[in-house]
Amino acid sequence: MRTVKILLALFAAVVVFNSCNKEYEAPTITWEPDKMSQLVEMSDESSLNQALTVTFTAEAGIKDIKIWRNTWLNGVASPTAAIVDGPAISAYEGLTSYEYAFATNHTLEDFQGGVMKIVYEFEVTDQSEEAQTTTKEYTFFAWETQAVTFVIKDAADTEITDAKVTLGTESKTAAPYVFYVEDGTYDYTVEKEGYATVTGQVVVNDAAVEETVTLQANLLADWSEKILIAHPSQLDYATYAGTRVETASNDVIGVEYKQNNTAGTAAIIVPTANCTGFVVIANDAAYTTSDDLEAAYTAGTAVTQLELGFTYHAPKAYAEKNFIAKVGNEYVWVKYVDGHVAPSATSDGYSGNTLAFQYKK
Structure with missing residues (x-):
């Protein structure tokens, strides 16, 4: 009987020992959205941060949760590690499952200065007798870029x-x-209303670049060469100072020679198809920019027909007339500067009704 009692005692001890060393499943960490990393693009602020709904589980109960931030620099073998504020122990201790809302709060500066990546390491330890720890990482990969700053x-x-x-x-x-x-090498363009557009290139080579660009007021160009048009019925012979004139209109200045008035004392011009209208301005106007032309046109009264007085062929210009033509989206300063009416060919190379203009824009 004594032998039996001893065996029973040993069996009971084994049972008690085994129950005190139960094997628990290792803790787990999962999160939503279900991804492990993202690429940071400096030009896209939405790529700088991430919100994760993290679920920690531990069959033996949760003992501890830690979150580390590891910053890796280019050329440095190990990261700079820092503990991140996480949930309070009282919120999860002893639970078998705990959900935590985690969100980063990066700025652009966090990914500058040679930062290659930032890794968040989540760690959960359970309450089993031989504590088990599980880790999981979420990585922000910094796209290796340089800042190009423009000062205008x-x-x-x-x-x-x-x-x-x-x-x-x-x-x-x-x-x-x-x-x-x-x-790399990049083309750039700087635009502002009222200023001449500036184009150029910057070369980026492993360092930040600062480019200063000076804009000049969008000054009008000098007066153009003469633009010639002729009466539409005389295009087969109209000549101006020996130059044949074979068109009755010009789309650059938006002017079309339609006909002469009934009295035969003036040429009538109208807008071309790409021109909205004309606003007459003083011959001594002093506009210097395209903004000036737009303002003068807007403030004036636009017409769709002008008469340009003329005399028969003589060694003098027609009476000058200045106007602004709205051609497409541009405002063109047009000056009527010269012209001739020669019913028959002259010795100095004139024939027919021809008009001469200059413009600036």
Whole structure:
């Protein structure tokens, strides 16, 4: 009987020992959205951060949760590690499942200065006798880029903050004009109403670039060479100073020679198909920019017919007349400067009704 009692005691001890060393499943970490990493593009602020709904589970009960932020720099063998504020122990201790809302709060500066990636390491430890720890990582890969900053100024060295700056295929319409690009050569364009457009190139080579661009007021060009048109019924012989004139209209200045008035004392011009109308201005007008022309046209009264007085062939110009033509979306300053009426060919190379204009825009 004693032998039996001893065996029973040993069996009971084994049962008790085994029950104290139960094997628990290892803890798990899952999250939504179900992905492990993302690429940070400096020009896309939406790529800088991520919100994760993290679920920690532990069959033996959760003992501890830690979140680490590991920042990896280019050329450095190990990361800079920092603990991230996570949930309070009282929120999860002893639970077999715990859900936590995690969100990063990065700025552009977090991914500058040679940062290659930022890795968030989530760690959960259970309450089993031989504690088990599970980790899982979420990585932000920094697209290795350099900052290209444009400083836009006018001729008086005053900074302009509302220009449109395009670098490659990306555009910004207000300061700060900062672009993030890989090494390479990039074309740029700087545009602002009332100023001449500036184009150029920047070369990015493993360092940030600052480009200062000075915009000049969009001054009108000098007067053009003469533009000639002739009465539409005389295009087969009209000649101006020995030059044949074979067209009755010109789309650049938006002018068409329609006919002469019934009295035979003036040529009648009308807008071409691409021209909206004419606004007559003073012959001594002093406009200097395209904005001036637009303002004068808008303030004036547009007409769709003008009479240009003439005399028969003589060694003098017709009476000068200045007007602004709206051609497409442009405003063109047109000056009627010369012309001749020669019913028959003259010795100095004139024949028919011909008109001469100059323009600037």
